[in-house]
Amino acid sequence: MRYSGFNVITQGLFGNKGWKPAWRDAAPKAEYDAVIIGGGGHGLATAYYLAKNHGLTKVAVLEKGYLGSGNIGRNTTIVRANYFMPGNSEFYSHSLKLWESLESELNYNVMHSQRGQVVLFHSDGQRDTAVRRGNAIVNQGDDAELLTVDQLRHEFPYLDYAQTRFPIYGGLMQRRAGTARHDAVAWGYARGADQRGVDLIQNCEVTGIDIENGVVKGVQTTRGPIRAKKVGMLAAGRSGQVAALAGLRLPIESHVLQAFVTEGLKPVIDSVISFGMGHFYISQSDKGGLVFGGDIDMYASYAARGNLPMVEHVMEAGMTLMPMIGRAKVLRSWGGIMDMTPDGSPIIDKTPIDGLFVDAGWNYGGFKATPASGWCMAHLMATGQSHDVARRFRLDRFRTGHVMDEEGTGSQHNLH
Numbered sequence: 001m002r003y004s005g006f007n008v009i010t011q012g013l014f015g016n017k018g019w020k021p022a023w024r025d026a027a028p029k030a031e032y033d034a035v036i037i038g039g040g041g042h043g044l045a046t047a048y049y050l051a052k053n054h055g056l057t058k059v060a061v062l063e064k065g066y067l068g069s070g071n072i073g074r075n076t077t078i079v080r081a082n083y084f085m086p087g088n089s090e091f092y093s094h095s096l097k098l099w100e101s102l103e104s105e106l107n108y109n110v111m112h113s114q115r116g117q118v119v120l121f122h123s124d125g126q127r128d129t130a131v132r133r134g135n136a137i138v139n140q141g142d143d144a145e146l147l148t149v150d151q152l153r154h155e156f157p158y159l160d161y162a163q164t165r166f167p168i169y170g171g172l173m174q175r176r177a178g179t180a181r182h183d184a185v186a187w188g189y190a191r192g193a194d195q196r197g198v199d200l201i202q203n204c205e206v207t208g209i210d211i212e213n214g215v216v217k218g219v220q221t222t223r224g225p226i227r228a229k230k231v232g233m234l235a236a237g238r239s240g241q242v243a244a245l246a247g248l249r250l251p252i253e254s255h256v257l258q259a260f261v262t263e264g265l266k267p268v269i270d271s272v273i274s275f276g277m278g279h280f281y282i283s284q285s286d287k288g289g290l291v292f293g294g295d296i297d298m299y300a301s302y303a304a305r306g307n308l309p310m311v312e313h314v315m316e317a318g319m320t321l322m323p324m325i326g327r328a329k330v331l332r333s334w335g336g337i338m339d340m341t342p343d344g345s346p347i348i349d350k351t352p353i354d355g356l357f358v359d360a361g362w363n364y365g366g367f368k369a370t371p372a373s374g375w376c377m378a379h380l381m382a383t384g385q386s387h388d389v390a391r392r393f394r395l396d397r398f399r400t401g402h403v404m405d406e407e408g409t410g411s412q413h414n415l416h
């Protein structure tokens with residue numbers, strides 16, 4: 001059923017009794033052309049584009065919990081295309097363009113809001129880097145704008161411009177950046193995939209990957225074995241564990257990242273703001289809560305809850321940047337498991353096992369990548385060739401040395 005203003009009004013007039021479930025509750029079949037492990041944003045988007053762009057509809061998404069129970073429903077929803085490194089730059093540019101038409105594409109309100117994101121800088125050196133990054137973004141075809149302190153004061157009067165430890169020198173703004181409602185993105189892709197015949201199978205954990213003579217044959221699940229010609233692993237924080245089912249060791253560590261939301265306040269922050277002297281970013285949700293986060297917890301873990309020192313660290317950064325935040329009450333905090341690669345860039349590639357593909361290593365930035373990741377992974381699984389904008393996301397780059405060190409942290413996860 002299509003969603004429209006007309007439908008909302010007529011359903012409202014007749015007691016809202018005519019709405020249909022957004023997707024079927026599919027039971028697993030014995031065999032599929034392609035099986036996707038993981039019903040997060042990337043898995044659902046891949047299934048959607050496999051059906052939509054490549055006509056592959058004998059596809060199942062296998063999710064061990066419920067759709068959207070992973071990081072797709074846990075992130076701070078920032079969407080932007082201001083990456084610097086060749087490889088990342090064109091990929092995130094492609095993703096932002098897909099975001100800009102996503103709601104009409106899916107006929108679903110994902111609340112994509114291009115409210116802008118500013119990254120502040122606090123020294124001459126940081127200004128130089130921001131200018132360089134801005135030029136790279138503009139050369140890529142996206143927007144970037146250097147804001148002076150006066151312009152910042154006008155747009156963000158509540159930042160602490162008086163403090164001497166981390167004085168604000170200016171900011172790099174991307175006006176097309178912004179936020180979206182995270183779980184609606186999962187629901188929109190799920191509905192679109194289901195409409196095209198994809199089976200979305202929840203409460204179905206993959207417990208084994210069947211391989212014969214180096215060729216993938218299917219998967220073992222808690223709901224029985226399923227044969228498949230192609231298998232895509234899109235398990236985000238669990239990527240290492242899922243790949244281990246096929247005997248593969250990925251260049252990935254799993255770390256916890258926490259996020260926080262305050263009580264609802266009147267509109268105060270109308271863009272996304274990133275602090276340049278600490279890992280702190282903040283926006284305000286449409287319900288009024290201030291949504292913010294910081295660094296990963298800095299030790300490998302599969303526990304989706306965080307440690308208290310990191311809570312203190314994030315609150316300190318918030319207070320440093322905008323002391324007014326100290327008056328807001330934090331309502332909730334939560335954690336998600338991040339699949340961290342050594343260079344901070346993702347992997348979308350074949351594996352050494354024929355028919356087995358991997359899409360992982362999204363670090364703390366995979367929400368904004370959801371449309372392009374699905375687009376490129378579907379392209380790879382359907383054609384056997386990397387999509388142009390994802391061709392540098394190779395699994396072997398850590399062996400060959402072609403790393404894309406977007407974070408500038410080298411091989412040390414704890415410096416992310």
Ligand SMILES: Cc1cc2nc3c(=O)[nH]c(=O)nc-3n(C[C@H](O)[C@H](O)[C@H](O)COP(=O)(O)OP(=O)(O)OC[C@H]3O[C@@H](n4cnc5c(N)ncnc54)[C@H](O)[C@@H]3O)c2cc1C
Pocket residue numbers: 037038039040041042043062063064065066068069070071072073074075076077078079204205206207234235236237238242257258259293334335336337338362363364365366367368369
């Ligand atoms: C606190 C926090 C803040 C973040 N903020 C941002 C942000 O502002 N902007 C941004 O771009 N990114 C952000 N991210 C990162 C982003 O959320 C992730 O990179 C992205 O969601 C990962 O892809 P996904 O949606 O497919 O993951 P998930 O939703 O985690 O999907 C993976 C799925 O695989 C399933 N699975 C795992 N193992 C199995 C198995 N054996 N069998 C079946 N299913 C399995 C899981 O249950 C899960 O549902 C943030 C993340 C967190 C935690």
